[in-house]
Amino acid sequence: MxxxxxxxxxxxxxxxxxxxxxxxxxxxxxxxxxxxxxxxxxxxxxxxxxxxxxxxxxxxxxxxxxxxxxxxxxxGGNKGNITLYSFDGKYKIVRQIQDTIRFDERLQAAKILIDECIQLWSVDSNDHLKALILDAFQVDKEGKISTGRVLGLRRHDINDPKWLQAMEAIAESINIVDSKRYVRFYERDSEGKYQAISLDFANV
Structure with a gap:
């Protein structure tokens, strides 16, 4: 049987x-x-x-x-965050695509280059900028580096060959390991604020 x-x-x-x-x-x-x-x-x-x-x-x-x-x-592709509104503005739909990124070993090369920059700038460099740079490479309790802080370094307009080389190393070290897609629906209440139309069972 x-x-x-x-x-x-x-x-x-x-x-x-x-x-x-x-x-x-x-x-x-x-x-x-x-x-x-x-x-x-x-x-x-x-x-x-x-x-x-x-x-x-x-x-x-x-x-x-x-x-x-x-x-x-x-x-190309299906990337980007988009917000669409109804004609009367009562409703809106938000599409979000969130990539999870990891850095490979080239991030270490970037850190070495940045450390060299700090040494060269030590005489007349901005202490606040140095603090931001050092903070970017701090790890959390799980031993992970904040991707947002590291990527934020690329926003600084520093025209130094070694710095630019470090920024290139950061860019090349990025690997997208996951991509999550979200779509959220909203309705405007009587006070004009958008309230989420919950599709979460716990919040219905």
């Missing part, structure tokens, strides 16, 4: 053992029906949300392409 086939009049318990239904308490059977039925509803709702998310991203991408065609330009 196939192990996956449960004989009529039996059920399997949490340890996989066959138990005659006649020996199961009525309240346990009612609980089982409740849990199984609600889980089925939850899975259906999950599938509907997946379809809504896919539809939203597809429709937003199509609209952006349609809008850009007016100017004969094209955006």
């Amino acid at each position: 196939n192990a996956s086939v449960i004989p009529e009049g039996y059920r399997t318990d949490s340890k996989g053992r066959l138990v005659p239904e006649s020996s199961i308490k009525p309240i346990d059977l009612v609980r089982d029906v409740l849990v199984v039925d609600l889980i089925a509803e939850a899975k259906e709702a999950q599938e509907r949300l997946k379809k809504l998310k896919a539809l939203a991203f597809s429709e937003i991408a199509s609209f952006i392409d349609l809008s850009l065609k007016q100017y004969e330009v094209h955006i």
Whole structure:
């Protein structure tokens, strides 16, 4: 007999053992029906949300392409954060694409070059800028470097060959390891503030 086939009049318990239904308490059977039925509803709702998310991203991408065609330009890929408003401003939809990045070993080369810059500038350099640079390479409790702080160094307009070489090393050390896509829906309340239309079960 196939192990996956449960004989009529039996059920399997949490340890996989066959138990005659006649020996199961009525309240346990009612609980089982409740849990199984609600889980089925939850899975259906999950599938509907997946379809809504896919539809939203597809429709937003199509609209952006349609809008850009007016100017004969094209955006490669599906990147970028976009906010779309209804004509009356009552509703807005926000699409966000968030990349998770990691730095490879070339970040260490950048740090060495930056350290050399600090040594060369030590006489007349800005102490605040030095503090920002040193802080950028500090690690958190998990031993991770803040990507935002490191990337923020590239915003400084410093025309020094060694600094520029370090910034190039930072750029080349970036690796995108994950990309998460979000779409959020908002409705403006009576006070004119946008309130999220929650699709989180806990916040409904």
